[in-house]
Amino acid sequence: MVNNKYLDSMGIYGLWYFYNHNGVWESAGEDIGGETILKSEITFREKAKVILSKRMAQ
16 A cells, blocks of 8 residues: 655655455555655565565464
8 A cells, every 4th residue: 555654754655565364454564665656656566575475474
């Protein structure tokens, strides 16, 4: 999920990662995106597999 939590203070979008665990959506963490939604999507796509694989291995 791309969010504007840091947009006013830092000029960048934030990212939240979620995964579905037995029918319940759980947070896998938070990250910094980019200056635009497109840059944030690119960052998300580059990092999502790594972040989610670490979270699901726990």
